[in-house]
Amino acid sequence: MSRTNLLVACALVASLALFVGIAAAQNPAIAGTPNVYNVDYFSNANTTGDPDGTVRIVNPGFSGGNLCADIYVFDTNEEMSECCSCTTTPDGILTLSVNGDLTSNPLTGPPLLTNGVIKVVSAATSGGLCPVPTTPSPSPTLRQWTTHIQNNGTLTENPSQEVSLSLSEGKALAGQCAAIVKDGSGHGICANSAALAAICNN
Numbered sequence: 204m205s206r207t208n209l210l211v212a213c214a215l216v217a218s219l220a221l222f223v224g225i226a227a228a229q230n231p232a233i234a235g236t237p238n239v240y241n242v243d244y245f246s247n248a249n250t251t252g253d254p255d256g257t258v259r260i261v262n263p264g265f266s267g268g269n270l271c272a273d274i275y276v277f278d279t280n281e282e283m284s285e286c287c288s289c290t291t292t293p294d295g296i297l298t299l300s301v302n303g304d305l306t307s308n309p310l311t312g313p314p315l316l317t318n319g320v321i322k323v324v325s326a327a328t329s330g331g332l333c334p335v336p337t338t339p340s341p342s343p344t345l346r347q348w349t350t351h352i353q354n355n356g357t358l359t360e361n362p363s364q365e366v367s368l369s370l371s372e373g374k375a376l377a378g379q380c381a382a383i384v385k386d387g388s389g390h391g392i393c394a395n396s397a398a399l400a401a402i403c404n405n
Contacts, residue, residue, distance in 0.1 A: 240368035245318065247318070248301050250317055256352055259349075260291055267293065271328055277322070283379040286383055304399065323347055324373075341373070348362055
């Protein structure tokens with residue numbers, strides 16, 4: 204390999220390393236920070252005769268302070284229907300109703316969702332508050348459990364699945380939620396009841 208080609212190759216390697224370093228700094232998951240992203244499903248929601256599902260989110264106190272549960276709800280067409288954020292305190296539990304809190308205010312209005320996906324990002328607060336998550340700042344380490352209403356009406360509960368939060372996924376979640384805020388005129392914001400006003404979307 205000529206000296207010129209060697210210098211070009213070294214420059215390319217250095218540029219790639221710089222790019223990866225910048226991406227890692229922008230996204231804790233790339234930097235190797237675990238425990239920031241959980242994914243689960245809901246089924247048979249808003250169905251007459253079936254029980255309500257529940258999402259339980261626990262702040263185990265790892266961060267030493269409050270954390271935001273940044274929540275994104277998707278329909279079966281892979282489109283975001285609602286997004287919201289709620290405060291969780293150290294050693295505290297946040298309990299949300301799938302019917303009443305997470306699917307009752309869809310962006311496009313009725314009919315209400317019956318099946319879909321719930322994604323939760325464990326995030327730092329913004330000045331001590333948890334605004335609608337259009338600019339999430341991932342921070343470990345919320346834990347999540349979700350109940351599922353099976354087709355025969357029985358109820359099961361399991362830990363939600365932890366997955367890696369990529370830079371592209373984080374940007375997509377933030378961008379879609381920002382579009383809901385811009386175009387929804389209040390529709391598409393979950394956890395918007397008076398009972399949750401003190402801790403959600405503030």
